Amino acid sequence: MSVRQSLGVIGRYVFVAFVLAFFTLPLLWLASAPFDSAPSLTVAWPEFTLQNFRELVDNPYALRSLWNSVILAAGTVAIVLTLAALSSYALSRVRIPGRDTLLYTLLLLSSIVTGTAAMVPTFLLISELGLIDRQLGVVLVLAGGLLPTAIFILKDFMDSTPRSYEESARVYGASSLQILRQVVVPIARPGLATISVWAVVQVWGNFLVPFILLRSAEKRPAAVTMFTFYTEGGQPNLALISTFSLLFSIPVVAMYLFVNRRYGFRFHGGIKR
Amino acid sequence: MTAPSQTDPAPPGPSERSRRRPRIDDTDAAGLGRGRAAAFVAPALLLISIFLIFPALWTLYLGLTNWRLTGLAAVEPEFVGLDNYLDALTDPSFHNSLLLTLLFVFFSAVVGQSVLGFSLAWTTRRLRPSIRSLLETVVLLAWIIPASVIAFLWIALLSRHDGTLNALLGTEGTAWLLEYPMQSIIIFNIWNGTAFSMLLFSSALASVPPSQFETARMSGAGTLATLRDVVFPNIRGHILTNTLLITLWTFNVFTPYLITRGGPEGRSEILGVYIYRVALNEGALGRGAALSLIMILINLVIASVYLRLLRERKP
Numbered sequence: 001m002s003v004r005q006s007l008g009v010i011g012r013y014v015f016v017a018f019v020l021a022f023f024t025l026p027l028l029w030l031a032s033a034p035f036d037s038a039p040s041l042t043v044a045w046p047e048f049t050l051q052n053f054r055e056l057v058d059n060p061y062a063l064r065s066l067w068n069s070v071i072l073a074a075g076t077v078a079i080v081l082t083l084a085a086l087s088s089y090a091l092s093r094v095r096i097p098g099r100d101t102l103l104y105t106l107l108l109l110s111s112i113v114t115g116t117a118a119m120v121p122t123f124l125l126i127s128e129l130g131l132i133d134r135q136l137g138v139v140l141v142l143a144g145g146l147l148p149t150a151i152f153i154l155k156d157f158m159d160s161t162p163r164s165y166e167e168s169a170r171v172y173g174a175s176s177l178q179i180l181r182q183v184v185v186p187i188a189r190p191g192l193a194t195i196s197v198w199a200v201v202q203v204w205g206n207f208l209v210p211f212i213l214l215r216s217a218e219k220r221p222a223a224v225t226m227f228t229f230y231t232e233g234g235q236p237n238l239a240l241i242s243t244f245s246l247l248f249s250i251p252v253v254a255m256y257l258f259v260n261r262r263y264g265f266r267f268h269g270g271i272k273r
Numbered sequence: 274m275t276a277p278s279q280t281d282p283a284p285p286g287p288s289e290r291s292r293r294r295p296r297i298d299d300t301d302a303a304g305l306g307r308g309r310a311a312a313f314v315a316p317a318l319l320l321i322s323i324f325l326i327f328p329a330l331w332t333l334y335l336g337l338t339n340w341r342l343t344g345l346a347a348v349e350p351e352f353v354g355l356d357n358y359l360d361a362l363t364d365p366s367f368h369n370s371l372l373l374t375l376l377f378v379f380f381s382a383v384v385g386q387s388v389l390g391f392s393l394a395w396t397t398r399r400l401r402p403s404i405r406s407l408l409e410t411v412v413l414l415a416w417i418i419p420a421s422v423i424a425f426l427w428i429a430l431l432s433r434h435d436g437t438l439n440a441l442l443g444t445e446g447t448a449w450l451l452e453y454p455m456q457s458i459i460i461f462n463i464w465n466g467t468a469f470s471m472l473l474f475s476s477a478l479a480s481v482p483p484s485q486f487e488t489a490r491m492s493g494a495g496t497l498a499t500l501r502d503v504v505f506p507n508i509r510g511h512i513l514t515n516t517l518l519i520t521l522w523t524f525n526v527f528t529p530y531l532i533t534r535g536g537p538e539g540r541s542e543i544l545g546v547y548i549y550r551v552a553l554n555e556g557a558l559g560r561g562a563a564l565s566l567i568m569i570l571i572n573l574v575i576a577s578v579y580l581r582l583l584r585e586r587k588p
Contacts, residue, residue, distance in 0.1 A: 041432045086313040094306070096307060108576055115527070118332070121335060121565060122328050148325070207420050227531055230425050245422045249419060253417065
């Protein structure tokens with residue numbers, strides 16, 4: 001190995017070590033502080049305890065807000081999955097005039113009318129509809145934003161499912177909805193699972209929409225409650241913040257691991273946001 | 274993706290087919306027909322129209338009013354013409370915000386995430402699988418953990434008194450978020466978003482024909498020459514896609530609000546955070562709607578460029 005080559009190898013490992021440190025350093029706190037008997041902002045080897053998790057139970061909003069996140073995620077996923085499955089199936093099987101233009105326009109719209117760019121009209125619309133401080137309002141806004149991408153991706157899945165089963169089901173006199181439920185949905189399951197996981201991750205972490213649309217503390221999802229824990233006055237309760245962060249992050253990390261093992265994450269990397 | 278799916282069976286001659294099954298599409302195996310198909314699509318379209326398309330169009334009108342969150346103008350907003358736009362265009366804090374957004378997008382996405390993401394994809398190819406998967410996992414964790422959690426992780430890292438960074442560097446008492454707010458959120462956003470570029474470039478590099486690498490190696494090309502002559506010509510499309518997508522996303526990011534809340538004194542107030550302050554904090558909804566429209570239009574420009582390129586590549 002020449003000097004130049006070995007310098008290359010050393011350079012590569014220095015780079016890797018540096019990047020690894022850069023990405024790991026902020027994350028370490030999440031691993032150490034929840035189990036430290038005297039958590040501080042500094043990353044330190046913990047004086048092990050599980051006592052901090054008591055704070056979660058004692059805090060009136062902590063567990064409740066996690067439950068609210070579950071409600072928002074479940075509601076949004078139910079709507080997105082049902083409506084996207086119906087429409088992507090129809091768009092895949094029937095050539096409605098202007099179908100491709102429609103799909104592209106929807107995709108374009110969902111990428112330009114983002115939560116940030118459209119926060120003012122969204123807020124006003126939900127106010128006018130009397131849905132401010134209602135979880136339904138948050139669910140509808142989130143579902144509307146996620147649907148175009150969901151339809152676009154699901155249509156690709158539907159396109160690649162074989163049509164022969166549908167033909168035979170039809171010969172036996174099954175109705176369209178029956179065919180969709182009993183023939184197409186089982187075949188398209190990987191696509192539906194991908195969309196569900198993707199939608200849950202989107203809703204679970206979403207801060208802005210519930211932040212502007214919900215008022216009462218007992219309706220807030222974990223993303224907003226987390227923010228209030230470290231911004232609303234006084235010394236931040238680090239035992240509470242660290243354990244809550246951990247509990248709040250585990251579901252999305254677990255889902256990532258699940259998808260990664262089951263279907264491979266790389267392929268769907270592009271659809272996270 | 275405008276082309277008919279490749280799995281579609283080759284359509285037989287139209288006349289023969291339409292005689293057997295009139296008014297039904299070639300690929301309509303389930304016999305949906307256009308009517309039922311439209312009924313299947315309608316609920317999704319309705320929801321999208323109300324909660325995505327209508328708000329966007331409504332900003333056209335809202336931006337021309339003096340609608341306010343509270344007070345008289347909340348009940349009876351008046352038509353004020355282009356005042357909101359003129360105010361915005363002459364407001365120094367809007368100029369400030371626009372400039373900060375430009376810096377934020379350029380340094381954190383176009384330069385930071387792209388370069389780091391590509392370097393990671395390039396380097397990890399030749400690493401031991403265990404180190405490679407460790408590296409990829411932490412980069413992905415930074416991407417998938419909820420924003421309000423990672424925001425606090427960075428507040429803890431950069432904290433003035435007992436932050437880990439100060440402890441490591443021996444710079445006790447440096448208030449990074451107050452002294453260097455823009456630099457902090459730029460570095461934060463690189464940390465937060467590099468995963469996408471890494472994933473995209475990994476799959477791009479996997480698509481470069483191995484024989485070309487082999488040829489480059491045989492002819493004794495160094496790393497730089499290989500990158501210039503073999504890699505970049507092959508992945509030009511991916512580079513464009515990556516740049517446009519992360520530009521669009523970074524432009525619409527709101528997470529820095531969770532770390533600096535735009536402060537101190539607006540020094541990290543990127544466009545989304547500025548709109549939030551004007552419209553929902555100070556209550557000038559009409560003004561905020563005008564700003565929203567400006568933001569949507571900028572998004573439209575970036576997205577149209579992207580979609581045009583996408584179509585050109587897949588004729």
